[in-house]
Amino acid sequence: MALSSGIEWTESTWNPVTGCDKISPGCKHCYAERMAERLQAMGQPNYKHGFELTLQPQMLELPLRWKRPQTIFVNSMSDLFHKDVPLEYIRRVFDVMQRAYWHCFQVLTKRSERLAELSGKLPWPENVWMGVSVESEKYVFRIDHLRATGAKVKFLSLEPLLGPLANLDLSQMDWVIVGGESGPKSRAMDPAWVVDIRNQCGQAGVPFFFKQWGGKNKKKAGRDLEGRTWDEMPRRHLRVVA
Template identity: 35%
Template sequence: MQCASLELRRTRPRVFCASLADVFDTDVDPAWRRDLFDLIELTPNLIWLLLTKRIGNAFRELSRARSHDWLMGRDNVWLGATVVNQAEAERDIPKLLQVPARVRFLSMEPLLGPVQLDRLQISDERELDVLRGRTGSTAQHFVFRPKTGDRVDWVIAGGESGPGARPMHPTWPRMLRDQCAAAGVPFLYKQWGEWTDEDWGEHAGYQDTAGVLPSGEFELMSKGYSPPFDQHERLMAGNVRLDGRMLMDRVGKKNAGRLLDGRTHDGFPEER
């Protein structure tokens, strides 16, 4: 019984805070933020996941409510930033790494483009590998200098859902999965969203073959046709073209599921 009790204590319940709000929005009443931090301090038995689309405000608002290094003293707070494409990654991930949190993560949902986390182009002379905490440059002076070991500890990715959902190219989550695996960073794949990469030819009555190009993009061939397909063929297939090469089927969030190449990915960082 004692062993079972110790085992249960190894993993604390995780609380995703303010899924329909943003803790670091400038319109948030500072008193609410102070109350939240009081509650976090009173609940060391819980792990709080603070996700923000406004990571640039985090350092300032933390300093106002507590101190800029308050998170370093809290092993029950994981700080995350929402990033959906390469431009946002290069703009916002350095801001995330400047906040001295014990665990940092990315929510890349909806994923709207390919992202190289191991090669962020911060300037003409500088690249940042945020999965390993390494920087490379020949310049002598940088705006941002990460401490040794500063990195992203967890990556969450997924497609968009809802009436106006945009499709996600299958190459994009695969790139993130492979980058995380190579760097030893936990990867969580939440969903395809409304769209999936099922063979559109099955619905259109064609026999298709898919070939992977050297660039990593996909090309579909059908009875001698090659992209772009005409509007009638796309309507018959019930799909849309994506990136001029991959055709995606809108099958709904439930049917699309969350299998990536036949398996689930439920990686979580270890508690520190």
């Protein structure tokens, strides 16, 4: 049985790696760290080391057992391109994604330098979507690293959005997700930042997905933007509908 996800832009999660460490301001209130600590306290064996980076080879072939085609967020509890994840292990993850051709896999990283460095050493099947997180102007360079990869579908997660992102270069991007930070110490997101990004996507012809306003009560804050939800998906949405 797949691990169903409450993340609005995916269906399931798969964690062949768990744990991470903070590298930029977007990581400050990491939801995955909080969740890992709870799972450790509950005695979940994959989290016996808490949020320490841990390879989980016993989880590698899990998607091959999921027969219903679905969209799967890879490493919702880690970062596949963390420096301590060996290239050989990353290749094993990509091998599973290639073999599980009936799923769409969404891989997201903040470590865009390593992504660009390893891109030529990895296969890039059509069913693997590669994304980078960009939380503020300081980290826009991650988009250039993504653009240089061999990924067939490239996307941006502008979450948690911590500042305006004017004049984005969205060339070769297939999808943009925007979201505010949630949780007890969440930082506020200005609606004007979201509207501007939405407008940039419209001008560039890039599908736009607004995930949430966030805040202490994200359900109450909702995800409507100017009177509607925005659930656009990549035009090259290759998942076969069961």
